[in-house]
Amino acid sequence: MFDSRHIRTFHEVVATGSYTAAARSLGYTQPAVTQQIRALEREAGIQLFTRDGRRMRLTEAGETLARHAEVILGNLGAAQRQVQAMARLRAGRVRLCAFPSANATLVPEAMARLLADHPGVRVELLEAEPPESLQRLLAGECDIALAFSYPGMRAEVPPELVEIRLMEDLLTVLLPVGHPLARRHAVRLSELEQARWIAGCARCRANFLHVCADEGFEPDIVFTTDDNLALQSLVAAGVGLAVAPSLVLSFLNHRKVTGRTLEPHVRRQVSAYVLREHLALPATGLVLDGLRSAAATRVGC
Template sequence: MLNLERLRTLDALARHGSVSGAADGLHVTTSAVSQQMAKLEREVGQQLLAKNGRGVRLTDAGRLLADHAARIISQVELAQADVEAQRGRAVGELRIGAFPTAARGLFPAALSALRTDHPELRVRSREMEPSEGVLGVVRGELDLAVVLDWYNKRLPVPGGLVRAPLLDDAADVAVPVGHPLADRKVADLADFADDDWISWPEGEFCHEWLMFTLRGEGIEPRIAHMAEEHHTQLALIAAGLGVCVAPRLGRGPVPDGVRLVPVRDTVRRHIYVVWRADADRRPSIRAAVDALRSAGEQLTDDQR
């Protein structure tokens, strides 16, 4: 009989395209992946992997079995959802990811509520960028991911996922205290055309949004500095090194040398949570969505 964990390893290899990628996705060593595949090849009596330069590729038999493995794993997830739904309680393990400001702004209240209301549920959380969160849910490495759309740019979300809105998050422009617009009650993005910008790193969804948006305003931005953490961005601004877009969710205290200027046409992020459609009936999914939504509603009330 085929071993389910070895089929999961084969599925991870097919999705990630390498032994190291599969190991990272499964949170095991590359040696463990190789050992599982060697055992699976002995079970089926066929070669499933072939060398491809410094890496490996699936043989025809490997691709065939990987297709079956994906369907088997999906069916197991459906079975887990049905059993959990029949029990009617949020139980077992729930893996959830969120981009950093959402993790900081939503997780403390939401995960605390889940621990109190559903003591049989074990929650594991991770910070990750929105695109990584979506990919983690698609691959089955996460049960839920908190992600975002900007008001004028959507994050690509593949089919087979369910999504639920959590909150809309407004953003301001953060400037040094000595900036000419520091005391303005409202400004346009175009007013910062001559400033140096502090951005998220290249390749991240929010960096792509910033470039897209500023260019849409007729601004060719001068990106002087890149920092992933908002607190680092604000520290650079306090030193007088540029300006940045500063969302309110998870922002926390602002350094004394920084002023926040609201944007005339409000810049917003739409925060939502995604999960696989085949897990839709799991009470743990519904409990987590409710807890995240409640945390988002509380934040919205506090900002009014």
């Protein structure tokens, strides 16, 4: 079995191109690096480097190990962070990573309930769109991830994670208040075929293109942003229209923008995700309970 310290040193030699540079990067002496590489070669039973003049060159076995070294070190790092996360969770400290509209709606309501009932729990709030939020969870960079998915575009949930479905979020269309269709309660997407559009995050944009294709047209997307405040200002300024989830309507604060129900109805699924082994920890359960309660007050849950 390879020693992880030797793998780390080997990876640094490959990355920097020499024993001397690797020693400088790792804070070792050059002889210490040489000794670790020799120890790794004894463990492997084969030579990993040859010299080509002054340069180090990987042997065929070295190239094979180099392909695996980054993955091995990445997995070790993730494992270390996940174990450390368990210690933090047992101490009542939770890192919650959510997408912007959830951070502006569900999370504040959940945290208010949590702090009122359990003031000893401490929450660190992070922000990321899916799938980045789930990747951060798997990497041990957060403890709970809030994410969303669209019908027909759901990815497989990794086996390490548990999904807790919270609510369905109906999509709406954002219009300038003076738009001819703003007087209606609902607007059919096909009626807006000639409009200019502002698209959101990559996942939202992909869903929007899919829905428009079902309605028989390709939208003219002139601007892209995942900043909800910028989105409202762009709509108000007449740059284009936008499709936004109902969660955004609860903090729609631009007096020149209004939201209307979009037809056909499209709903995104909002869920919380947690590592399976962290699910039973008290701090995790308390935060999840708060998120469930906040989601239950929303239309469409």
